[in-house]
Amino acid sequence: MNSMLGRRVFEAGAKVRNPTLFQQYDYLKSTEWLSRAELETIQLASAEKFLRFCGEHSPYYQQVFRATGFDPSRFSRAADLSVLPEMDKATLIRENSAIHTSGLNEKLRLAETSGTSGEALAFYRNxxxxxxxxxxxxRSYDWYDVKPWDKNGYLWGYNIGASQAKKVALLDGIQNRFRLFRYSESEIRRFCHRLQSSSFISGYSSMIYEVAKCVNELELGPLPLKMVKGTSEMILDAYHPESRAAFGKNITSEYGAAEAGLIAFECPYGGIHVNIENVLLEQSNDGELLVTNLLSYSFPVIRYRLGDMVTLSDETCRCGRNHPVLKNILGRKGANVVGDQQTYPALTFYYVFKNLALEKNILLNYKAVQHTQGKVKIFIEGKTNQQYQKDIELQLQRYFGDDIDFSTLYIDRFVNEMKKKQYFETSL
Ligand SMILES: [Zn+2]
Known part of the structure; x- marks a missing residue:
C-alpha cells in the first residue's frame, strides 16, 4: 500500500475508533516547543482535573482520598501525591471493579495485558x-519523518496458527505493515525485500538485533529506513552497531506499558523524552519508577509501580525540546542472583556489561543462567576472546567479589526465540 492510500485507510479507521486522535495530535504539536515551566504548568493542571474526577467517580479512590486526607482541589505539585499509596499490578487486578470509574461519557474499549508472573490485567480504556x-x-514519529500509516516491518513474537494467520494478515494489511514469521534465510530475504520500500521497522529490540545480524551476514543491507523502533525491553549496547549496519540507524527506544500509556520516546539526539503532557513520573525510594497516567479516566492508574528501574534526569536535550529525559531504563529488577553469602539483583549484570561497553568499548550480547547457589553460567555470543575474558572477570569481581563462581561460555549465536528476551534466568 502506498503512503497516500495508507493515510486514507488510517484516517478512516481513526474516525471510527479514535475520533479525537487528530485533535489531540494537533494539541501535542502545539506544546512541543514550550518551556519546561510551561509544560509543568500544563501537567499539573491536567493532573488536578484528573485527580478531582477520580475522587468523584472511582469508588476505590473515593475511599483512598478519604482515608489519606488527600484533597485533589488543593493539589499543586507532584510531591502532594506522596500521601497516596503506591499501586502495583496485583492491586489493579484485586481492586479492579472498584478502581473503574462511572459517569464517563466516552466510548470504552477492553484492554488486556499479561504480566511476567502470568496473571492478566483487564481494564476499560476510554x-x-x-x-x-x-x-x-x-508526534514522536515526526521526529524521524515517519507517519504511522507508512509501510513498515513488524517483529513480534507470535505463534500463529493457520486460522489466526488470516486475521493477522488482515490487521497487518490495514496498518500497512508486514511481519516476519520465521527465522529462515528465505523468509528474511523476503522480509528485507519488502523493507526496501518501507519507512520503519519495530519490535522487541533483541529480535531487531537478531534480524539485523542476519541481514548483515547475508549482505542484504544497509536498508534505508528512517526509524528502527525497539519496544518492551532493555536495549543492549551490542545491538546498535548491527542495527546501524543493517538498517542505517541505532535502535530508538519507545518506553511505555498498556496500563501506563506512552511514557517516553527517544529523539534523534538520544534524549528519551517524557510525554509530560500525559504522564506524571516519580521515583520511589528504591529507585523504581512510579507512573500516574493523567488520561486514564476510565481506570485510574496513579503512582503505579511498573517494576522498572529508571533514572529521571535534569539534563536538557540538544534537540531543544524541554520535555524531561529519562536516563538508564534498566527494565525489571528481575530475579535475584544467589551467591554463597548474599543475593544480588539480576540487574547487576546490566552494570557489568554497561561498564565493559563504556570503559573498554566491548559490546557483548549475553545471557546469565543460574541453577545452583553460588554458581552462574554466562553465555556470550561470539568467539572466545582472552582479552574480553580478563575484562569480564574484573567487572564481575567488582560486583560479586568471590561470592559467585562464574563460568563463561562462548557460543556461536543465540537461538532465535521470537519472544521477549530474559537476560537472567534462574531455577532457584
Ligand atoms: Zn531530544
Missing part, C-alpha cells in the same frame, strides 16, 4: 486515553 497514546506516538 477513547481519549487510547487516542492520546496514538497521538503522542504520532
Amino acid at each position: 477513547e481519549r486515553w487510547d487516542s492520546a497514546i496514538r497521538a503522542a506516538l504520532m
Whole structure:
C-alpha cells in the first residue's frame, strides 16, 4: 500500500475508533516547543482535573482520598501525591471493579495485558486515553519523518496458527505493515525485500538485533529506513552497531506499558523524552519508577509501580525540546542472583556489561543462567576472546567479589526465540 492510500485507510479507521486522535495530535504539536515551566504548568493542571474526577467517580479512590486526607482541589505539585499509596499490578487486578470509574461519557474499549508472573490485567480504556497514546506516538514519529500509516516491518513474537494467520494478515494489511514469521534465510530475504520500500521497522529490540545480524551476514543491507523502533525491553549496547549496519540507524527506544500509556520516546539526539503532557513520573525510594497516567479516566492508574528501574534526569536535550529525559531504563529488577553469602539483583549484570561497553568499548550480547547457589553460567555470543575474558572477570569481581563462581561460555549465536528476551534466568 502506498503512503497516500495508507493515510486514507488510517484516517478512516481513526474516525471510527479514535475520533479525537487528530485533535489531540494537533494539541501535542502545539506544546512541543514550550518551556519546561510551561509544560509543568500544563501537567499539573491536567493532573488536578484528573485527580478531582477520580475522587468523584472511582469508588476505590473515593475511599483512598478519604482515608489519606488527600484533597485533589488543593493539589499543586507532584510531591502532594506522596500521601497516596503506591499501586502495583496485583492491586489493579484485586481492586479492579472498584478502581473503574462511572459517569464517563466516552466510548470504552477492553484492554488486556499479561504480566511476567502470568496473571492478566483487564481494564476499560476510554477513547481519549487510547487516542492520546496514538497521538503522542504520532508526534514522536515526526521526529524521524515517519507517519504511522507508512509501510513498515513488524517483529513480534507470535505463534500463529493457520486460522489466526488470516486475521493477522488482515490487521497487518490495514496498518500497512508486514511481519516476519520465521527465522529462515528465505523468509528474511523476503522480509528485507519488502523493507526496501518501507519507512520503519519495530519490535522487541533483541529480535531487531537478531534480524539485523542476519541481514548483515547475508549482505542484504544497509536498508534505508528512517526509524528502527525497539519496544518492551532493555536495549543492549551490542545491538546498535548491527542495527546501524543493517538498517542505517541505532535502535530508538519507545518506553511505555498498556496500563501506563506512552511514557517516553527517544529523539534523534538520544534524549528519551517524557510525554509530560500525559504522564506524571516519580521515583520511589528504591529507585523504581512510579507512573500516574493523567488520561486514564476510565481506570485510574496513579503512582503505579511498573517494576522498572529508571533514572529521571535534569539534563536538557540538544534537540531543544524541554520535555524531561529519562536516563538508564534498566527494565525489571528481575530475579535475584544467589551467591554463597548474599543475593544480588539480576540487574547487576546490566552494570557489568554497561561498564565493559563504556570503559573498554566491548559490546557483548549475553545471557546469565543460574541453577545452583553460588554458581552462574554466562553465555556470550561470539568467539572466545582472552582479552574480553580478563575484562569480564574484573567487572564481575567488582560486583560479586568471590561470592559467585562464574563460568563463561562462548557460543556461536543465540537461538532465535521470537519472544521477549530474559537476560537472567534462574531455577532457584
Ligand atoms: Zn531530544
